[in-house]
Amino acid sequence: MTTESLAATNEGGGAALDQVIGMxxxxxxxxxxxxxxxxxxRQRRITWLKNLAERLGTKFKRPPWVALxxxxxxxxxIAALFGFIxxxxxxxxxxxxxxxxxxxxxxxxLFGLFLLFIAGTLAIVQPYDKPGPAAIRxxxxxxxxxxxVLMAVCGLYALIGFPLDDIWHxxxxxxxxxxxxxxxxxxxxxxxxxxxxxxxxxxxxxxMPQEAQxxxxxxxxxxxxxSFGGLFIGLSVFQIEYDFxxxxxxxxxxxxxxxxxxALAAVAARMVLGRGAALIAAALAIVLRGAVAxxxxxxxxxxxxxxxxxxxxxxVVELIALTPLLKKPILxxxxxxxxxxxxxxxxxxxxxxxxxxxxxxxxxWPEALAMSVPVAIGMGVCGALLGMxxxxxxLPRPALGITAVVVTxxxxxxxxxxxxxxxxxxxxxxxxxxTDLPSxxxxxxxxxxxxxxxxxxxxxxxxxxxxxxxxxxxxxxxxLAIDKLEKVGDGHYRSTQPIPVWGSWKTxxxxxxxxxxxxxxxxxxxxxxxxxxxxxxxxxxxxPFVQELTILQRERNQNHPSWLFTVAALVVLxxxxxxxxxxxxxxxxxxxxxxxxxxEVTPGPKEPVPHA
Amino acid sequence: xxVEHLADHTLLLALPAFAPALVVVGVVVYAAMRDRRTPxxxxxxxxxxxxxxxxxxxxxxxxxPP
Numbered sequence: 001m002t003t004e005s006l007a008a009t010n011e012g013g014g015a016a017l018d019q020v021i022g023m024x025x026x027x028x029x030x031x032x033x034x035x036x037x038x039x040x041x042r043q044r045r046i047t048w049l050k051n052l053a054e055r056l057g058t059k060f061k062r063p064p065w066v067a068l069x070x071x072x073x074x075x076x077x078i079a080a081l082f083g084f085i086x087x088x089x090x091x092x093x094x095x096x097x098x099x100x101x102x103x104x105x106x107x108x109x110l111f112g113l114f115l116l117f118i119a120g121t122l123a124i125v126q127p128y129d130k131p132g133p134a135a136i137r138x139x140x141x142x143x144x145x146x147x148x149v150l151m152a153v154c155g156l157y158a159l160i161g162f163p164l165d166d167i168w169h170x171x172x173x174x175x176x177x178x179x180x181x182x183x184x185x186x187x188x189x190x191x192x193x194x195x196x197x198x199x200x201x202x203x204x205x206x207x208m209p210q211e212a213q214x215x216x217x218x219x220x221x222x223x224x225x226x227s228f229g230g231l232f233i234g235l236s237v238f239q240i241e242y243d244f245x246x247x248x249x250x251x252x253x254x255x256x257x258x259x260x261x262x263a264l265a266a267v268a269a270r271m272v273l274g275r276g277a278a279l280i281a282a283a284l285a286i287v288l289r290g291a292v293a294x295x296x297x298x299x300x301x302x303x304x305x306x307x308x309x310x311x312x313x314x315x316v317v318e319l320i321a322l323t324p325l326l327k328k329p330i331l332x333x334x335x336x337x338x339x340x341x342x343x344x345x346x347x348x349x350x351x352x353x354x355x356x357x358x359x360x361x362x363x364x365w366p367e368a369l370a371m372s373v374p375v376a377i378g379m380g381v382c383g384a385l386l387g388m389x390x391x392x393x394x395l396p397r398p399a400l401g402i403t404a405v406v407v408t409x410x411x412x413x414x415x416x417x418x419x420x421x422x423x424x425x426x427x428x429x430x431x432x433x434x435t436d437l438p439s440x441x442x443x444x445x446x447x448x449x450x451x452x453x454x455x456x457x458x459x460x461x462x463x464x465x466x467x468x469x470x471x472x473x474x475x476x477x478x479x480l481a482i483d484k485l486e487k488v489g490d491g492h493y494r495s496t497q498p499i500p501v502w503g504s505w506k507t508x509x510x511x512x513x514x515x516x517x518x519x520x521x522x523x524x525x526x527x528x529x530x531x532x533x534x535x536x537x538x539x540x541x542x543x544p545f546v547q548e549l550t551i552l553q554r555e556r557n558q559n560h561p562s563w564l565f566t567v568a569a570l571v572v573l574x575x576x577x578x579x580x581x582x583x584x585x586x587x588x589x590x591x592x593x594x595x596x597x598x599x600e601v602t603p604g605p606k607e608p609v610p611h612a
Numbered sequence: 613x614x615v616e617h618l619a620d621h622t623l624l625l626a627l628p629a630f631a632p633a634l635v636v637v638g639v640v641v642y643a644a645m646r647d648r649r650t651p652x653x654x655x656x657x658x659x660x661x662x663x664x665x666x667x668x669x670x671x672x673x674x675x676x677p678p
Contacts, residue, residue: 024631031632035639117633124640138640139647152637159633 083108117155123148147200158189271387312347337380455491
């Protein structure tokens with residue numbers, strides 16, 4: 001959803017070309033200017049960049065190649081987050097848009113991802129002296145910090161998402177979902193960049209004199225907590241469709257994703273910043289996500305979104321960290337992951353049940369736990385490994401660390417694959433009777449009576465039986481309405497609120513019950529842009545259940561060989577694995593060249609304020 | 613197939629977002645390649661001092677910056 005029209009549709013071809021020429025000109029000027037500044041800086045012909053970075057470095061008690069970058073990174077990643085959430089809300093409320101820059105949110109995303117790359121590049125270009133023992137040699141007089149290289153790689157991965165996204169849409173049409181593989185690259189690159197900034201910050205802190213590290217001022221401490229809050233948010237970007245209540249995949253994925261993000265972020269935060277850090281980081285994430293949701297929803301009039309609180313999982317990690325387990329980081333990570341994947345999720349479920357459109361039904365828990373627990377244990381171990389790197393404790397043999405990451409990736413892959421399994425019931429129909437309600441002229445609102453045949457198709461405790469109306473335009477109740485249907489008998493449901501069936505609204509009946517996931521269109525407007533005819537809202541209709549994606553993603557072009565989809569998905573997967581491998585390698589390299597003075601002298605980091 | 617083209621993009625539109633990053637990566641990689649092709653003694657002798665350790669790329673040098 002993020003970028004289906006960062007490149008335009010041909011419906012607005014002329015305007016789009018103007019935008020491309022404009023953007024290309026801006027991009028050319030900006031990149032030439034940056035290259036020129038970089039060249040002059042490396043040649044030591046300008047001093048202002050060095051002076052600026054050194055001034056910031058002194059203020060933030062970090063080397064100049066960290067302070068400026070962290071500053072830039074924070075600005076850019078918040079801009080990208082804001083643009084991302086805003087963009088998703090606009091697409092849910094309005095549908096796809098006519099040009100790459102027709103949607104203002106795209107500026108924030110573009111700016112954010114590009115500046116993310118620039119921040120990483122700046123960390124590479126800036127240092128005159130070798131930035132720490134792990135630094136990567138570029139030439140014999142030019143070394144780059146590992147965190148900076150990784151930040152640039154994350155930015156590049158996200159930016160590669162743009163052309164790949166384009167090729168993807170060319171072949172497969174616009175998939176109006178966040179979970180298009182190329183969309184996942186765009187947001188995943190930004191999300192995982194939080195790990196790179198933590199590594200860069202650590203490299204910088206490590207080369208400062210001991211006394212400079214000890215007395216971090218309050219805003220430095222806040223920044224460090226904030227970076228772990230960012231890690232919570234960065235790992236949550238895959239949940240955004242669920243946060244708006246328009247998930248196009250099974251609900252059982254949601255607890256798994258929450259457990260995964262929580263286990264890694266909370267374990268790492270607790271290990272690095274000590275007692276209370278997991279809770280503080282989760283609280284800061286709430287503040288940030290809350291502010292963005294507030295601006296996008298109530299202020300800008302877009303659909304409202306929620307977000308996982310992570311307080312329950314963080315509390316579980318804090319409690320487990322009170323035991324001696326903390327002295328054995330990897331075991332601590334695994335046990336904390338287990339706690340997050342069970343008790344943590346149970347605590348989180350109260351929040352989900354309270355505010356989300358789709359509470360977690362009891363019938364979902366066995367499968368949810370079967371997916372979440374292994375994922376959370378793996379992510380907890382990965383969080384512990386990251387925590388060891390960031391506190392200067394020697395990692396176990398490289399083979400062990402790599403195995404942990406590989407196993408975690410495989411476990412996540414397996415869990416996601418299971419979550420993607422859906423079945424469309426054969427020979428099942430819904431007879432939907434619509435009754436007109438009083439409404440403004442031209443704005444037809446109806447109530448619905450739904451009879452499902454066979455009547456035992458849906459169990460007593462399904463994930464959802466709802467009527468979703470979306471893309472109705474922000475002026476019309478934010479363009480999104482989700483009505484959880486009231487059950488009046490076996491296979492008999494009725495609506496509880498007026499349902500829009502006019503204008504650009506797309507309205508459908510949705511059912512998810514275990515592996516069953518299907519939909520029945522109620523009203524879909526004609527869409528000449530994709531050559532689709534109207535599905536009229538008849539007073540009474542009997543229509544078969546179909547795969548939901550064919551309704552929700554009408555733009556998607558099914559007109560291609562299926563192997564092509566597999567190959568395209570594998571290309572994106574390969575890019576993703578390269579990124580994860582790069583982050584793993586970078587963290588390992590920093591650790592392998594660390595000095596381990598204090599970590600090995602002190603018996604065990606009970607309160608690991610690193611290097612203090 | 614007409615359907616496919618109506619609500620579709622051109623690849624051209626993605627270039628501004630992507631090309632500058634590739635150029636920057638290209639320049640850095642070029643600098644690194646050129647340095648590795650240059651014989652060791654020339655430049656190292658011309659620029660001794662604090663970067664001397666850089667003659668042992670990839671070694672587990674623990675010295676760090678000054």
